Amino acid sequence: MVDETLIVPGQEVYFMAAFTISLENGSYDKLDNFDSFDVIVLGGGPAGIAASTTAAEKGHRTLLIERLGFCGGAAVSGMSGTICGLYNSVEDPEAAQPQQIIFGFAERMRRALDIENGLTPPQIYGKTWVATHDCATYKKVATDLLRTAGVNILYHTEMVDVVMEDKTICGLILHTRSGFCKVRGKRFIDCSGDADIIFRSGLTTTKGNNGVIQNPSMMFKVGNVDVGRYLAYWGSDTISPPKVVDKLEKRKELIRKKVWLFPTVNPGEVLVNGTKITGFDGRALDVTNPVDHSEAEQFSIYQAKEFFKFLKEEIPGFTNAYFIDYAPEVGVRQTRTISGVDTLINNDVVTAKKRKDSIARSSWPIELHYGSKPKTEWLIDDYYDVPFGSLVPSEGHNIIVAGRCLSAEHEALASCRVTAQCFEYGRAAALATDVSLSANLNYQKIDGNQIADLMHDEGYSEGGLIF
Ligand SMILES: Cc1cc2nc3c(=O)[nH]c(=O)nc-3n(C[C@H](O)[C@H](O)[C@H](O)COP(=O)(O)OP(=O)(O)OC[C@H]3O[C@@H](n4cnc5c(N)ncnc54)[C@H](O)[C@@H]3O)c2cc1C
Numbered sequence: 001m002v003d004e005t006l007i008v009p010g011q012e013v014y015f016m017a018a019f020t021i022s023l024e025n026g027s028y029d030k031l032d033n034f035d036s037f038d039v040i041v042l043g044g045g046p047a048g049i050a051a052s053t054t055a056a057e058k059g060h061r062t063l064l065i066e067r068l069g070f071c072g073g074a075a076v077s078g079m080s081g082t083i084c085g086l087y088n089s090v091e092d093p094e095a096a097q098p099q100q101i102i103f104g105f106a107e108r109m110r111r112a113l114d115i116e117n118g119l120t121p122p123q124i125y126g127k128t129w130v131a132t133h134d135c136a137t138y139k140k141v142a143t144d145l146l147r148t149a150g151v152n153i154l155y156h157t158e159m160v161d162v163v164m165e166d167k168t169i170c171g172l173i174l175h176t177r178s179g180f181c182k183v184r185g186k187r188f189i190d191c192s193g194d195a196d197i198i199f200r201s202g203l204t205t206t207k208g209n210n211g212v213i214q215n216p217s218m219m220f221k222v223g224n225v226d227v228g229r230y231l232a233y234w235g236s237d238t239i240s241p242p243k244v245v246d247k248l249e250k251r252k253e254l255i256r257k258k259v260w261l262f263p264t265v266n267p268g269e270v271l272v273n274g275t276k277i278t279g280f281d282g283r284a285l286d287v288t289n290p291v292d293h294s295e296a297e298q299f300s301i302y303q304a305k306e307f308f309k310f311l312k313e314e315i316p317g318f319t320n321a322y323f324i325d326y327a328p329e330v331g332v333r334q335t336r337t338i339s340g341v342d343t344l345i346n347n348d349v350v351t352a353k354k355r356k357d358s359i360a361r362s363s364w365p366i367e368l369h370y371g372s373k374p375k376t377e378w379l380i381d382d383y384y385d386v387p388f389g390s391l392v393p394s395e396g397h398n399i400i401v402a403g404r405c406l407s408a409e410h411e412a413l414a415s416c417r418v419t420a421q422c423f424e425y426g427r428a429a430a431l432a433t434d435v436s437l438s439a440n441l442n443y444q445k446i447d448g449n450q451i452a453d454l455m456h457d458e459g460y461s462e463g464g465l466i467f
Pocket residue numbers: 042043044045046047048065066067068072073074075077078079080081082083084085130157158159160191192193194196216217218219273330331332333402403404405417418419420422
């Protein structure tokens with residue numbers, strides 16, 4: 001038995017012993033080859049899929065570590081369900097055609113999902129559009145990309161600690177079904193969403209607005225919906241119309257009063273983003289606390305079922321619907337963010353700030369889930385740029401982040417965290433890692449303009465769609 005209280009950075013002898021025991025048992029032959037990598041990516045969400053695929057395609061020996069048995073992160077395990085952030089925002093989407101504003105890896109995923117019939121055409125969401133993905137197809141497409149690129153994958157493996165030498169991260173401690181082991185790496189890309197490597201390394205992280213973070217949601221899917229009838233009542237906007245909000249206001253048992261519904265690629269199937277998850281006592285939860293996280297999962301069960309009851313009773317087309325399933329886990333929007341060499345601030349978003357060191361454009365609104373009605377603040381006919389430096393922690397030489405844990409102020413994060421942009425953060429982190437390895441540079445020394453140029457040359461905009 002392993003005493004978990006012994007898990008502290010630097011106890012290499014202990015961890016090597018655990019590793020050796022595993023090898024003696026004969027079950028770690030493969031893991032023996034996993035001892036040292038050029039690039040280690042933690043987390044197989046949108047950012048991690050893009051980062052590890054791109055790093056491996058650049059010729060680096062890359063390991064992807066994921067605690068679950070599949071990739072997709074919140075987009076699959078949380079069934080978050082749509083690719084947001086692909087398109088522009090306009091005053092009246094009914095009278096306009098969507099224009100895609102971000103390409104690169106986001107376009108690669110969009111196209112791959114589309115080819116496999118796993119993505120809807122653009123659907124109106126307020127003043128922009130989204131495309132709803134099928135989670136099974138997402139898993140398949142991600143697996144194809146990672147395997148074709150030659151990424152080494154460790155599923156069912158959790159990173160539980162870091163090994164530091166002279167303030168430099170040189171390895172990670174992993175927990176597997178056969179015990180603990182250690183992997184070494186030259187560069188680390190933290191795509192855990194929670195900035196787990198950064199946190200375990202003792203580097204600075206913050207949480208939301210003075211610790212107040214957005215609420216989680218439990219997504220679920222419903223089958224046998226008369227989609228024609230429901231759309232005739234609901235309208236073409238996936239966001240609830242005022243008459244539905246009025247009905248929700250009358251339901252005391254439902255704590256969220258503005259919701260989204262997405263018809264999927266499967267006939268009669270609707271994805272429901274309709275819950276707000278708190279504690280049973282109504283308190284805001286912080287899911288980095290396992291007690292809060294466990295309570296979130298339990299509270300989710302009841303809120304989702306109550307919302308399904310509401311749909312059946314109140315929304316035309318749902319009378320004969322059945323509950324397909326909850327998402328595998330509660331969807332987490334926000335936990336820790338890093339303190340970066342640059343930070344996307346709220347004002348950058350609302351003033352549509354453009355930057356030379358841009359790694360991604362975004363026209364997604366500030367979509368802040370706090371209170372009974374999520375707040376959406378739109379950026380019409382414009383976009384802002386996300387700076388490269390928001391991925392680079394101000395301390396720690398050989399680590400970079402990608403995804404929703406980037407350095408951003410609270411409301412800015414509520415805009416820039418969506419998946420089209422997360423794909424591009426992953427690609428940018430991998431391109432920067434390529435530069436860091438080949439020029440032997442700390443991430444802090446890398447010129448953001450150079451990464452912006454590489455992003456553009458390798459598929460950033462319409463003009464540069466090169467794969
Ligand atoms: C309810 C909800 C609805 C949403 N709706 C949409 C939407 O419609 N469209 C959209 O584009 N975005 C949506 N989002 C946002 C989007 O899903 C996330 O922001 C995005 O998935 C973040 O990507 P990521 O790669 O940064 O992290 P994540 O998707 O969170 O992935 C992180 C991965 O790291 C793994 N991991 C974490 N720690 C460890 C560890 N220590 N060891 C091993 N593995 C680890 C996790 O298992 C996970 O797979 C939604 C989010 C939520 C919660």
